[in-house]
Amino acid sequence: MATDVTTNPNKALWEKGDFTRIAETMRESGESLVKSLGVTKGLKVLDLGSGDGTTALPAAQLGADVLAVDIASNLVAAGNARAESAGLTNLRFQEGDASDLRDLEDDSFDLVVSIFGAMFAPKPFDVAKEIVRVTRPGGRIVMGNWLPNDPTLVNQILKISAAYSPPPPEGFVSPMTWGIEGEVTERFTAAGVPEENISFERDTYTFNYAGRPSELVAEFRAYYGPTMNAFEAAAADDREADLQAELEALFDAQNTSGHATAIPATFLRVTVTV
Numbered sequence: 001m002a003t004d005v006t007t008n009p010n011k012a013l014w015e016k017g018d019f020t021r022i023a024e025t026m027r028e029s030g031e032s033l034v035k036s037l038g039v040t041k042g043l044k045v046l047d048l049g050s051g052d053g054t055t056a057l058p059a060a061q062l063g064a065d066v067l068a069v070d071i072a073s074n075l076v077a078a079g080n081a082r083a084e085s086a087g088l089t090n091l092r093f094q095e096g097d098a099s100d101l102r103d104l105e106d107d108s109f110d111l112v113v114s115i116f117g118a119m120f121a122p123k124p125f126d127v128a129k130e131i132v133r134v135t136r137p138g139g140r141i142v143m144g145n146w147l148p149n150d151p152t153l154v155n156q157i158l159k160i161s162a163a164y165s166p167p168p169p170e171g172f173v174s175p176m177t178w179g180i181e182g183e184v185t186e187r188f189t190a191a192g193v194p195e196e197n198i199s200f201e202r203d204t205y206t207f208n209y210a211g212r213p214s215e216l217v218a219e220f221r222a223y224y225g226p227t228m229n230a231f232e233a234a235a236a237d238d239r240e241a242d243l244q245a246e247l248e249a250l251f252d253a254q255n256t257s258g259h260a261t262a263i264p265a266t267f268l269r270v271t272v273t274v
């Protein structure tokens, strides 16, 4: 289902840059996360908010039959190109919105994975309802959601960026609320899942980049939609240099590598049995 970029700010945000440039720093963590999922040959997997396939690709390499759905048409194209060059015929990317999966039938997947994906869709209760609807009874849902009020990289980028940006429109629900256990429980129980079928753990993704932290900041500035928007807002107030300096200080402080960049970031891993 194609959605219209002119009327959908969510789609416009993610098509604005090129998330592939950031995803390239997340491949190793994506692969290890998928290895922990017990993916078996023929398992029917939906990767929601898949980007260009950081988790969808390794799942297909383990033999799963994977449909990857993302709202950004450029990332769908990049994903299909990656699947083709990897020779994977069991992996297909298509455009769609996590809050309205009307092209997908009820009970069609054994496993729905959404790593920092569906959390960015508006209407979180609709997202939970749709994810549950397409998962077969007895199937599993695994979400990776960034944490609010967390000292590690992603929440800090968003916090710094927010200070340079206009307030969000009225009624906007922050994607970071998907990192609050109580909110996640409320969303999935409203979709009919018993509370005891929902569990939480803390996990870590590491951003690995061959250059120095300031060069990774430059990648975010040039290619990551939310950071691009923050720089545009900062430019309007002539404060781009301040934003740059704050982000460089953050990336430097969190870097654990002596010669390149390796920044671990904590997230909430949610597992739901339907």
Ligand SMILES: C[S@@+](CC[C@H](N)C(=O)[O-])C[C@H]1O[C@@H](n2cnc3c(N)ncnc32)[C@H](O)[C@@H]1O
Residues within 6 Å of the ligand: 010, 014, 015, 019, 023, 026, 030, 048, 049, 050, 051, 052, 053, 054, 055, 069, 070, 071, 072, 075, 096, 097, 098, 099, 114, 115, 116, 117, 118, 120, 121, 122
């Ligand atoms: C931070 S990226 C993560 C991508 C991928 N899961 C990964 O780990 O590399 C967020 C992704 O969610 C997608 N996204 C945002 N809103 C969406 C929505 N409403 N429906 C489907 N995908 C969405 C974006 O296009 C983007 O690819």
